[in-house]
Amino acid sequence: MNHEIKEVCIPQADTRRTGSLKEPIDSGAFQLTELVDATQLNNLMDNFCNAVGIAAAIIDLNGKVLIASRWQRICTDFHRINQTTCARCIESDTELALHLNAGESFSVYSCLNGMTDAASPIIIEGKHLANVFVGQFLLSPPDREFFRRQAETMGFDRETYLQALDEVPIISKEKLPAILGFLSGFAKLVASYGLQRLRAERIADELSRQHKMLEHLVNERTRELNASNVRLRKEIVEHEQADATVRRLNAELEQRVAQRTAELETAIYDLENFNYSASHDLRIPLRAIDGFSKILLTEHASGLDDEGRRLLNIVRESTGRMTQYIDDMLSFSRTGRTALAPEEIKMEELMREVIEELKPAENTIQLELNRLPNFVGDRAMMRQALICVLTNAIKFSRTRDIPKIQVGASVNRDEIIYYVQDNGVGFDMRYVGKLFGVFQRLHAVAEFEGNGIGLAVFKRIITRHGGRVWAEGKVNEGATIYFALPIKEKNLG
Amino acid sequence: MDNTLKEVEILLVEDNPTDAELTIRALKKSNLANKLEWVKDGAEALDFIFATGAYVERLVGHGPKVILLDLRLPKVDGMEVLRRVKDDARTRTIPVVILTSSKEDRDVAESYKLGVNSYISKPVEFDEFAKTVSELGLYWLLVNHPPVLK
Numbered sequence: 001m002n003h004e005i006k007e008v009c010i011p012q013a014d015t016r017r018t019g020s021l022k023e024p025i026d027s028g029a030f031q032l033t034e035l036v037d038a039t040q041l042n043n044l045m046d047n048f049c050n051a052v053g054i055a056a057a058i059i060d061l062n063g064k065v066l067i068a069s070r071w072q073r074i075c076t077d078f079h080r081i082n083q084t085t086c087a088r089c090i091e092s093d094t095e096l097a098l099h100l101n102a103g104e105s106f107s108v109y110s111c112l113n114g115m116t117d118a119a120s121p122i123i124i125e126g127k128h129l130a131n132v133f134v135g136q137f138l139l140s141p142p143d144r145e146f147f148r149r150q151a152e153t154m155g156f157d158r159e160t161y162l163q164a165l166d167e168v169p170i171i172s173k174e175k176l177p178a179i180l181g182f183l184s185g186f187a188k189l190v191a192s193y194g195l196q197r198l199r200a201e202r203i204a205d206e207l208s209r210q211h212k213m214l215e216h217l218v219n220e221r222t223r224e225l226n227a228s229n230v231r232l233r234k235e236i237v238e239h240e241q242a243d244a245t246v247r248r249l250n251a252e253l254e255q256r257v258a259q260r261t262a263e264l265e266t267a268i269y270d271l272e273n274f275n276y277s278a279s280h281d282l283r284i285p286l287r288a289i290d291g292f293s294k295i296l297l298t299e300h301a302s303g304l305d306d307e308g309r310r311l312l313n314i315v316r317e318s319t320g321r322m323t324q325y326i327d328d329m330l331s332f333s334r335t336g337r338t339a340l341a342p343e344e345i346k347m348e349e350l351m352r353e354v355i356e357e358l359k360p361a362e363n364t365i366q367l368e369l370n371r372l373p374n375f376v377g378d379r380a381m382m383r384q385a386l387i388c389v390l391t392n393a394i395k396f397s398r399t400r401d402i403p404k405i406q407v408g409a410s411v412n413r414d415e416i417i418y419y420v421q422d423n424g425v426g427f428d429m430r431y432v433g434k435l436f437g438v439f440q441r442l443h444a445v446a447e448f449e450g451n452g453i454g455l456a457v458f459k460r461i462i463t464r465h466g467g468r469v470w471a472e473g474k475v476n477e478g479a480t481i482y483f484a485l486p487i488k489e490k491n492l493g
Numbered sequence: 494m495d496n497t498l499k500e501v502e503i504l505l506v507e508d509n510p511t512d513a514e515l516t517i518r519a520l521k522k523s524n525l526a527n528k529l530e531w532v533k534d535g536a537e538a539l540d541f542i543f544a545t546g547a548y549v550e551r552l553v554g555h556g557p558k559v560i561l562l563d564l565r566l567p568k569v570d571g572m573e574v575l576r577r578v579k580d581d582a583r584t585r586t587i588p589v590v591i592l593t594s595s596k597e598d599r600d601v602a603e604s605y606k607l608g609v610n611s612y613i614s615k616p617v618e619f620d621e622f623a624k625t626v627s628e629l630g631l632y633w634l635l636v637n638h639p640p641v642l643k
Contacts, residue, residue: 275597280565283594283617288511291619295518323617330596338598 032130035194045069053169055136072136074164079113088112120180122187132184137171290319328453340378347372354386370408377465388458397424421480426473502528504557506538519626535569554583559633564593579608
């Protein structure tokens, strides 16, 4: 039994197959040799061929002999050695394969070397992978004359060649399909198992690869998570520290605010007490000075000469001024302490009312009262403010032949700007800073009465309403007092 | 006649002697000071009104016709005196006039809350002061018609 395949004339596979294990598994991506254990299959085929007495082979579509059993010496030692006969062998193989490739399930061919071959395809999952060949047999007793001539023509040793011919089995044609069917079916069965195994292996490989990848990913994520955990823990600690600091600072701040509030409350309490005392206690001696000096002047006049009476009158005038100072001081302090009671104020109406109240009996004032927008604020206080600013305008313009007072307003984005303009004696802009100061005067008392509290009260009232005041003036050319009040205050009432 | 039992029309509660003298002087000018009692602190005023202490012999509810009450007083302040007078049914009808130097809004408000009949801020200027005091004396003693005392 010669299992050895002589390579001399057997066409070599042009390895077109390029599939690798990494590729998705489909039956076109592998070769039969990968699916079956060639040695085991070979042994099985040997046993079968010995039992049946024919040669068999499995040859892939490229002509590569994968498995061969019980090849006849006439073929291995003669036909496949000689160039001419070997060509015929290949022609026979090819012819059979062509039939099978065309979809036939069974093909029989009588080779030019005088043998008979038959073949059947091995098809796995619809893919034609290889063919099973049985051959090198005779369908009927040989024409010995033909073989003798062939031995001469091809230069074979006639004796040994004919001996080899005698070894060639004679198989009845009816048996062929069963033999081929068994072989191809068997190969197919084995190959199918192989394919399943291969698939399982590949799936296992893939699973293991995925598992490794997953493990790697998990490890990587775990590392990242650990790192961010460390970072987070650090941040939490920092946060807690910052929180503690904020809490501590807040506590300190609250304590300081409480302390300041207490101090302020004490200060306000003291101030209120002082104001109360001032309004009460300071008046008593003043009333006594004024009262008793008046009694002295009326009931004891005879005991006084003119100079005595003049001096007493100075005492009484001074007392009056002192009283006025105290009253003004208290009223100024009250404007700072009294809570605001906001309501819609018709400024134009209020202005007219105040002017009516203040204008001198022999009124010569030329008044121009323009439209004034309403404002939400404390009416009583605003009234006092207007009294202050208009008293000023009337006072300082009364020396004019025709005193002129103009009142108006303009509105910008967030405030109403009111103004009171007079054509009075005006003031030097160098001293504008003193204009709104408490007890600050820009004119001698002899010239214009008053103790310089009016515009200070005015400013305080406007400031308490969230506004601001300013002034423009020129000596002998009048003055303009402006006061701007925030429009948002309208939301108060 | 016992000084504590004399008929009193005006009770002047005033701790300051100069203010008291000026007040009495102004009332005298209008002949209103004949039946005037001057007490110098709140405790003394309460003794007089409720017939206790030095005034235990008096009868509660028999005058005065008007109380002129200063607010800042030693011992018991004017507001407390006012509260006690208006809290007691026997004395509630006695007109109380606060006569004080204070112009504080809170004093005015508190006094009216307690039921004061009048609140006068003493003018500093003497002529005005004398006029005010004499007018209020005339009003409460002669013009005003009080309920009949039981």
